[in-house]
Amino acid sequence: MAMARKDYRLIPASQEMASRAPAAVDRPLVQIVSNPVSGGHSARRLARLRDAYIRYGFDVVFSESSPATPFQLIKRVARLCIAGGDGTVRHVLEQGDLRGSTVAVDVYPAGTINLMAREWNVPTDPDAFVQTSINRAPRPLFPVRMNGTNFLACASIGPDARAVAGLSTELKRRIGRLAYVVAMMKVFIDWQRPRLRVFVDSKRIDCEAVFIAKGRFYAGPWSFAPAARLEQPILHVVALRHARRRDFTAFFLAMMAGKTGNLENVQLATGREVSIDCDTPQPIQADGDIAAHTPASLVVAAAPLLL
Template sequence: MTLSKRRLVIIHNPTSGMRNKNRFSKALLCLADTDCEVEILKTMGPGHATEMTRELVARNDPDIVLVAAGGDGTVLEILNGLDGGELPLGVIPLGTANVLAREIGVGASIEKAIKVLATALPVPAYAARANEKRFLLMVGAGYDSLTVAALRPGEKKRFSAFAYVFAAFRASPGFRDMELEVSIEGKHYIAASVVISKARYYGGPFLIAAEGGIEKPRFDVVLLKNAGLVAAFRYGMALLFNRMSRLSDVETLTTDKEISIKSSKVFPCQCDGDICLETPLRISLDPTPIRILRAKGNKI
């Protein structure tokens, strides 16, 4: 892959985020000022990005740069199509939280994203698996997964991040009855909610694992010990003001070993912001890194 005449294959999810059409049009205008060749593929529904990615991997063309134009859910689908492929991955942030874009130093900026796509060289990043589902950012069970499960169709597109507030209130009756068993190397921990994080950021600009990062072959395991609406509000405020690590009923562990999550009843789990799993879970690192484009000077 060379820096001149870079060939970008963009998988665009037109349903991601607010103002998707305007932001994607802006991205295409910015790309027109680069030397990149661009091919655009539009997703038609859930799972389509995975199918298209597998087809691109089958081309066996090492000069392609695969670009996710959407949110973290779009990246998740593409990641699961990349399994076994060597194509580098870039991002145009069009979603609600855009956690991966923040991890790689792009944030919500279309201009930064296009500069990275046009000039950056790929660097390694470590994905993981939860029950054979590949993920790059986080897996959560508890407060966050019940909230994501309570989201209504189209709600994120209409209300952006506020959609999660509405969903949390709908999910709140379930906050009273949560107990998960998290096991790591023979040690067992009981928590109301858990986030297994590969990323520093969570839910957008909020730090959950300041020393973590997708470039590191490890997990940060964040255990929230107490259940209930009051505890949920307290954890939410702590996350908002970057004070989660100061709470006495929050424990953070770091490991590169397999993690299991069990519950007495089947519990929905979110993976990179989408509900696509349920307990029990077995989570492990992928031994071989993927390649991802990042902003120059970013920590990854």
């Protein structure tokens, strides 16, 4: 006899709230927010995450954070669980305005890449994630203000940012992070070397590509600034004086080996304020999305968010 197939479709927040039994009103409420059109989105994984919260005594409601449906924090929420990649986390924290809020925030890695969850060593097993989340102390996170928006983990201007600017969102949805490889191949064909003027706490650096770390990781398990940490109010700047194809390739190979600081072509600096200018506007990649263009001003927040 054929087994019935389990339905993992997620109910929108308004319907979920309406369908909750009155007896559940006294249970603490968790709002799980995700981007359904992002790469790596999985209704089945989110359903398992919902079930884990329920097993630990919570009621659950789902909501979205997407271009079509901006995030909104639901009243009476005790915990907010952001299930997605770095871009989703960035948008939710910016739109939610959670500074000073008593809502606990959990970050579950469910998108293409989640550098914050990697640095915080967040479990991917839903039960282990919920258990760890409800028992841990709040973690400080210093966002970086950049041209009217925020970023959390890293930013860059150069070939990788141009690849993100040319990324196909549909291809990313279908094949995940491999879409970045396709976009980078196109950049290698049409190579550009703009001259950047970077000021780190007023110290000038002339370069052709720049990478700025707020957290430890970049593009997955690699790091161009191993000393950077999300909980520290410091920007780590790594500038490539020259960014020819061979320079950029050498930089990425050194990054994979954890030795970017050994390259003669690299100049390092740290500070709380960075400004960047160029004769022609350049796209700025921040947490995996194009978040701004040059000229740009980056300033670390004076006070942290507690997540």
